Amino acid sequence: MLAVKNLEVVYDDVILVLRGISIEVPEGKIVALLGANGAGKTTLLRALSGLLGVHEGDITKGEITLDGKPIHRRSPAQIVGLGIKQVLEGRRVFAEFNVEENLRVGAHTNARAAKHNMERVFALFPVLKDRRKATAGYLSGGEQQMLAMARALMSEPRYLLLDEPSLGLAPLLVQQIRDLIVEINRAGTTVLLVEQNANMALSIAERGYVMETGKIVMDKPAAELLDDEDVKEFYLGLGAEGEKSFRDVKHYKRRKRWLS
């Protein structure tokens, strides 16, 4: 189990971004992490994968444990070696490389099994097999997202951290990506899914966390979250006030505070 306890992260020594976050990602499950822009979702993923240093971020309190052992002082390369891999937001494929080279880079920590794993991800993403010699930068957005996920899978991670895989994709592609995530999970990889698309994330997740300004404000099974009035209103756009008259809506009422 991957667990975060009371994690506090500060950027540039001054900006407090995570204020005591605790989440648990049990093995074999899909866990969704929702939240508005700037809530700290990506920062949490960076803390998990050790990439805070690139952004001048620092863990000031709390700990991250993998099966009970603290990992938050490890380097990104060590964390990948332990089987935790992040797919960065915005796909970030190596645009100048071809598809196969991208996958080989993904197999960096596990080069021996690269051949076997390449067959495995090609079976999962047949589109990539057809375009294995194509320059990655010229793939479509959906293909690039698949490539980014495939690249991460090349090192056989136990935990896959996905940062907004549906970003900028057409609804049909979002569905396809969603099905792929389910398939990856079924093959034995635990998934922590950060999403703006709450509907998609909660439909496949077992459990969901909602973050706001650096705190976890909700922590429920995904099905309950889908039914929650606040989540409906703020993430699914199914709020009750569409039916209200605008005369009744005072703007300060709209400023929702969680846990108040």
Place this chain on the structure above:
Amino acid sequence: MTDFLQALISGLGVGSIYALLAVGFVIIYKSMQVISFAQPALLVTGAVMVSYLRFDFGLNFWIALPLAMVLTALLALVIERLALRPMIGKPVFVVAIITIGVDIAVRVVVNRFIGLGARQVGDPWGLTIRRLGAVVVQERYLWMMLITAVVVSLLFAFFKYSRVGLAMRAAAFDQETALAQGISVGQVFALSWAIAGALAALAGTLAGTRAGIDQQTWVLGLKALPAIILGGLDSVGGAVVGGLAVGVVEAMVSRYQGAYFPWLGQNFSLVSPYVLMLIVLMIRPYGLFGTPEVERV
């Protein structure tokens, strides 16, 4: 015509030295986005090491050269670790200035070993001349081309096919993503310095063939700057072409300028690479082979 071919071959020979140096610059630039001005010092260090290994330890040239390359690579590793690694994330300008400091410091030490005169590197070619038809060339130029061709092809294969080479390219392209794939960017920095150090040592030794090296040999290292500006800072292939081009231009100017443009004075060929650099900067500031941006339209 014979004259022209002779000038061309000597130009390509000297140009391949520039090419080796330029490739070192480019490899460091690609991994750290910093131009390392410490290359000239590494160049002299390598050549001096060959000289000592050859004459004071009595080794064969073909053993001394690879050994000196390895030792220079180690020195480059130490420099990277002590002087540059702590500066990661600092402004590029600051890091570049640090490399100038390193260059001066290393050269001061190395100059003590060179002494006042010239030191031979003990190459096996000396004054040997080859006749290719009517063309008479020094054998060492042919060897320079051959060695450079072999080394550069090995490097290309390394970057294309090996796991580490691919990791270096990935880290050069997008550091954060490379980190997320489990690549240690620190190792990439170290390795790029080691490769550049070995290349500089090789270039310095080749440059020291026949006439030897003295306290001014390091100036040669600066000729790589026109080469990389010409080829584009981030292109290894461009660096090779740029290096060869600079060598050829230099040789041609030195051969023909006296006859056609005598008013430019003697030894104009020494500045001709920089004139070429200025022209390139004015018309194609990103160089001839700067990597084209891959973008979906």
